[in-house]
Amino acid sequence: MVPFAHLHVHSEYSLLDGACRIEGLVERVAELGQTSCALTDHGVMYGVIDFYRACKAKGIHPVIGCEVYLAPHSRFERSYVNGEWHSHLILLCENMTGYRNLIHMVSLGFSEGFYMKPRIDMDLLRQHSEGLICLSACLAGVIPRALAEGDMDGAYELCEQFLDIFDRDHFYLEVQDHGIEVQKKVNEGLYQLAKELDIGLVATNDAHYLTKQDAKIQDVLMSIQMGKTVDDPTRMKFETQEFYIKDADEMAALFPEHPEALANTVRIAERCQVEFEFGKYHLPEFDVPKGYGALQYLQKLCDEGFAKRYPDDDGTVRARLQYEIDMIAQMGFVDYFLIVSDFIGYAKSNGIPVGPGRGSAAGSIVSYCLGITDLDPIHYSLYFERFLNPERVSMPDIDVDFCYVRRPEVIEYVTEKYGKDRVAQIVTFGTMAARGAIRDVGRALSIPYNEVDAVAKQVPNELHITINKALAVNPELKKMYDEKPQVRELIDTARALEGMPRHASTHAAGVVITKDPVDTYVPLARNDEQMVTQFTMTTLEELGLLKMDFLGLRNLTVIADAEKMIRRHVPDFNIETVDMNDKATYEMLGRGSTMGVFQLESAGITNVVTGLRPASIEDITAVVALYRPGPMQSIPRYIECRHHPEKVTYKHPLLEPILKVTYGCMIYQEQVMQVFQSLAGYSLGKADMVRRAMSKKKMKELEKERVNFIHGNETLGIDGAVKRGVPEHIAAGLFDEIMDFANYAFNKAHAVCYAVVSFRTAYLKCHYPREYMAALLTSVLDWSDKISEYIQAAREMGIRVLPPDVNESFDGFSVSGRDIRFGLAAVKGVGRSFMKQLVEERETGGLFSSFQDFCERMYDRELNRRALESLIKAGSFDSMGYRRSQLLQIVGAVVDAIAQSRKKNIEGQMDLFGMGNDEVQDTQIALPDIPEAGKRELLAMEKETTGLYLSGHPMDEYRELAKKADAASIRKIIDDLSGESTQPAYKDGMTVRLACVITSVRLKSTKNGSMMAYVTVEDESASIELIVFPRSLQQCGAYLTEDSAVLLTGKIDAREDEAPKVLLNEAQPLTESAVNSMLAQQNPQRSVYTDQQAARLAPQKLFLRIDSMGSDEWPQIKAILLAQPGDTPVYLYPTDTRKKTLAKREYWCQPDVPLLEKLRFLLGEEDVIMQ
DSSP, X not given: OOOOOBOOBOBTTSTTTOOBOHHHHHHHHHHTTOOEEEXXXXXXXXXXXHHHHHHHHHTXXXXXXXXXXXXXXXXXXXXXXXXXXXXXXXEEESSXXXXXXXXXXXXXHHHTXXXXXXXXXXXXXXXXXXXXXXXXXXXXXXXXXHHHTTOHHHHHHHHHHHHHHSOTTTEEEEEOXXXXXXXXXXXXXXXXXXXXXXXXXXXXXXXXXXXXXXXXXXXXXXXXXXXXXXTOTTSOOOSSSOOBOOOHHHHHHHOTTOHHHHHHHXXXXXXXXXXXXXXXXXXXXXXXXXXOOHHHHXXXXXXXXXXXXXXXXXXXXXXXXXXXXXXXXXXXXXHHHHHHHHHHHHHHHTTOOBOSOXXXXXXXXXXHHHTSOOXXXXXXXXXXXXXXXXXXXXXXXXXXXXXXXXXXXXXXXXXXXXXXXXXXXXXXXXXXXXXXXXXXXXXXXXXXXXXXXXXHTTSOOOTXXXXXXXXXXXXXXXXXXXXXXXXXXXXXXXXXXXXXXEEEXXXXXEEEEOSSOGGGTXXXXXXXXXXXXXXXXXXXXXXXXXXXXXXXXXXXXXXXXXXHHHHTTSTTOOGGGSOTTOHHHHHHHHTTOOTTOTTTOSHHHHHHHHHHOOOSHHHHHHHHHHSSXXXXXXXXXXXXXXXXXXXXXXXXXXXXXXXXXXXXXXXXXXXXXXXXXXXXXXXXXXXXXXXXXXXXXXXXXHHHHHHHHHHOBTXXXXXXXXXXXXXXXXXXXXXXXXXXXXXXXXXXXXHHHHHXXXXXXXXXXXXXXXXXXXXXXXXXXXXXXXXXXXXXXXXXXXXXEEOOOTTTOOSSOEEETTEXXXXXXXXXXXXXXXXXXXXXXXXXXXXXXXXXXXXXXXXXXXXXXXXXXXXHHTTTTGGGTOOHHHHHXXXXXXXHHHHHHHHHHHTTSOOTXXXXXXXXXXXXXXXXXXXXXXXHHHHHHHHHHHSSOOSOOXXXXXXXXXXXXXXXXXXXXXXXXXXXXXXXXXXXXXXXXXXXXXXXXXXXXXXXXXXXXXXXXXXXXOEEEEEEOHHHHHHHGGGOOTTOEEEEEEEEEOOTTSOXXXXXXXXXXXXXXXXXXXXXXXXXXXXXXXXXXXXXXXXXXXXXXXXXXXXXXXXXXXXXXXXXXXXXXXXXXETTTOOOEEOOGGGOEOOOHHXXXXXXXXXXXXXXXXX
């Protein structure tokens, strides 16, 4: 076999069209006996490190590169030449200088040259060509394009330009043959250029998939990424199926006259030597005050913090502090702690709420003394080694929660302090999960929605499920796969694409800070105007870069907003100093009043809290730790032992001080470490190593540790449990028990931090319910479902949420006496700046005395008719005694009158601010004497302007009917389908009955021209979307109008990553007769009505004229009616007797267009009448 290396390869990270999985790519190359391979994704280097590692693991030599986009002129120009915005060019890294040059250019492609694609230009190439080998690329390359157009002179000129930038050792002409006609012409030109200009040739295959068979999978991938179907003639697709990883013989057969083109690939690959260094840290330096070294300064700050945190220490804690400082210095993380302490100090000194801590960092006394965390590790038995293990040096990980509104200020501070070019956010990839892949592939292959849905629903909706696993655990899915060829094709294609990156986005919290500019270390990309690293968080850590999580936590904002409102009447209130043992707060939680309480408000966890009746922060910590898949099974035992202390048992007395706080149950990772330390004499560092080994199931390692735990190990300084008086069988049993549990153990430091935030929110809800609920409502202003849920919770607490009011409302929700006043920010059509101006004007000029006074004073402050109408409809002027109907009629006239008076004032005819003002007052526009709009209309206005019903709910008048109909609660359906409920009453596929009001209807035409609808309905608890397919729309469409109250039945449809929906079966107006008819049909033997009464009350009736009851048509009519039973009465009118007869109830039907058409075909158009 001739030596050959692929130097033009696209992985899954060429997001639009690359289908080579990195692992599979390296395996394929190894199978073919090739020793080197390059990675050249389109314009990005996302997969470089994964590729490098995979190659090294398989003994393949990795060549790092990129197929860059080249701008036709300057990268700063948004222009194109001959309809092209860019051309392609392959750049391969010869050494680390080349790598640094390439990542710098790729980054600038995003930051400076982005136009359709991230583009570089010839200027950049001139400046950064050192260490790079350049290939002329595919048909989209600038030289092949010139040749394809017959411009040989242009091609010569371009070659000269590239030779000028690179030299003949670093610039090659790339030849490809995929059986595309134009390539023959281009290749002839390339051979001529190579010969005449003495430029080397390189054979490549522009590989986008692994084997010829994979061409179809890549085609489906392209269809998915472009939102098209494979049969769409307008979509972009590859011309042939030759773009795969070919073996050397296949490549040689394509270029028999040019063996040097293959030989050059291997030579180039051998020249490309890039070696990445993992585990070496590149931490930024903290700028310490003059006269201090970094360690001295850390010591000083810790000493100052220690004096405040531990004024009564006997020396024990001081010794641990010093041990931690020494370890931090030894590991080289002094600057890290100073950096974190600095930006947290900035946040706190600027009033930006910061969480009490997060994750294992709360186990460090240094963190506590520096103010990074606010939890005493000694009090909660938290360990430094769980955070930073001296026996396994790894980068510390301090994640910080900030108020989500002001989080950007902290990132801005860090950016300013360390430099814009030294701070970046981090990329993350959305991947195709199992169900999602099936749905995407189904769409691309044009398989009907319901057929794809049936397959996707067979994949269990659980974390980290794969299609292979689903086939193994679900016999029904396996049966579908084995018996239906279309399902087999769907699943096989989805399986090939499952887990591939679908799109790049920005990590919600990750920020990287570097010593030198970020693109010295890693390439950058742009996501939504933000520069992000092209490597993910774990890769950055492996490369030794400092990564931090700046998380936005909504509840910190809620706490801060509530505190501000409380301080208006309790000036020295501080949530951080409240009594953490407050009995009333725990009693409230025990009653299940958890709505709006951080971490505890879901239906499932509320059940746990009511069963437990927590009495301390330790109890809340345990709930936070236990309420997860796995440890959930320990909850009943924990609750039982909590209420019956006599049932608590310990396998050995040494366990009591460790497990007492959790009633004999082992819950936390820290307890695992304590057990190893107390019972067997492990150091905490070694104990943490064993805990990690257990969670990763490293069995060989654990077999040794089992012996060490029981019998000890003198060399390692481990006593062993037996030596410490623990019987061997108990020690062995304990080790095995911990091993089963270690995978589920939770980091107590993290649980305590969140338990503290939970308690604080609960305390505020208990003692300052109005302020807390107002702050909570403000935090979900853009989330109307949550607002309505919280308004309902406030009502249950006896707190009314009043409509907005121009004299009382602020931009957010606020406390108004015993109630809460709606925030102006939630009124649609009223801009934020106008709201702020309104509040300012009210505070400086006093309350508004009338509607006209409001309009005059606000006219010069961005007042417009739309905003005014929105305020009127939302009820913002109700307190002045006006009717909304009156104001809506004169709003235009008032605005016009003020505009006219302003105009006259400008023209000098009148002084509005002197006598003229009286003149305007005198000409006040008279209010028309018209009645107020009806209740329904007022509610509709509120819904239109705020997204909510404020002064009531359209379902108020139907409450008894809904109860009588035994309608399901929409909130209960949503909660049960969220997976939070331990015993859900509602499940996917279940038929439910709803009594609700229609809030919006959106019609859509289907592919075959029929109409379907998406309808949003809501009851008093929540809203849900109905999917109304054409048949149901034909049958019930007349009842599906906005603001109508309906009684409907439908099937629950739950899909991953989406709110549950209901597929409508039937709908009718929500009336007494409809409910009674439905109940009668449900229980005919217990019907409260006779057939005649029920028929009289029915909203519609079907009349059929037949020849006689003994006629031939009657059996056929019966068959049609029996096929579609319902509650519409059927009256028969035989022409021989001329007596109208009510058919037996078994023949009552559910008439839709197809049924009526069948009857009309049988009897004739005039003989079938619906009334």
